[in-house]
Amino acid sequence: MTAPADQAREVREEDAFDIARVDAFLKQHIEGLQGAPTVRQFPGGASNLTYLLSYPQRDLVLRRPPRGAKAKSAHDMLREARVMTALKASYPYVPAILARCDDDRVIGQDFYVMERLRGTILRRDLPAGLGLDRDGVRTLCLGFIDRLIELHHVDAAQPGLSEFGRGEGYIARQVAGWSERWRQSATEGSDPCEDIIAWLQSQQPRHDNASCVIHNDFRFDNVVLAADHPLDIVGVLDWELATVGDPLMDLGSSLAYWVQADDDPIFQSFRRQPTHEAGMLTRHQVVAYYGERTGMDVSRWRFYEIFGLFRLMVIIQQIYRRYALGQTTNPQFAGFGDAARYMGSRCRRLMAGLD
Incomplete structure (x- = not known):
């Protein structure tokens, strides 16, 4: 599932679960499993937890919420599995779901198990072994955007997928919902951000672009590149937040993570994917390419850009709140409060037309 730099590691003590109970459950639901699995934890991801279960016959991947997570809608593993199952036939990059568990007696939380996709997942920098020059990086970048466009072309009205949408008004619901999540995630010293919320409310389009x-x-760290041909994307991971809604909101959320070569040093320090490499499109170029390929009007892009950053700010703050409350001791979350405050300042610069 991952490149050598992202190999699964020993399970953190706070993230451990009863292996014997999971093994017994899986043997009732997946044919051919024998022996006891070894369990290791993938280090990537700051929300839900992902583990590698290695049996003598095959490798499996288990996904579960973080310990202490209470908001079902924010960490709904069974919903994620349903989305993936419904989408698999129309979008072949989705890993196959092999088992789902809603029995709290197994590990105390819902979880699911899926196939392991072997290949490379890009993190902060391009692995030297990929051997991509500027043209290769550009091809990789365009392929990444094309996979998003292909997803947006899937028929969302087909049985199994339509149930995940709530119809017209997606943009308004998102602005209201993420604004409330921000208020609920506040910690001592956090930015109220009421000016950003007011701007989003006043600038939001009256109607969705599409459904x-x-x-x-x-993001690049949620796609799997073919091991023998890194320009081919063979899998897309992490469907927790997938739904039926406005495609430009999706693009805005994606580009919130898109740190390019000329960004300021603080934003550069946030970079989690190699979008700064020579050959990568800038955020402006990505939007233009998307508009050309889809025929969608991107002239009011500023709203989607700022919403994407605000949404990311909320996600960062939610994780920091769990850290501040002692629900996780993962040291990588210690600076997330400062990161959320920076994202607020970045939103304000865009609101003022300074970037």
């Missing part, structure tokens, strides 16, 4: 399947977390 399609959207991923809501489409």
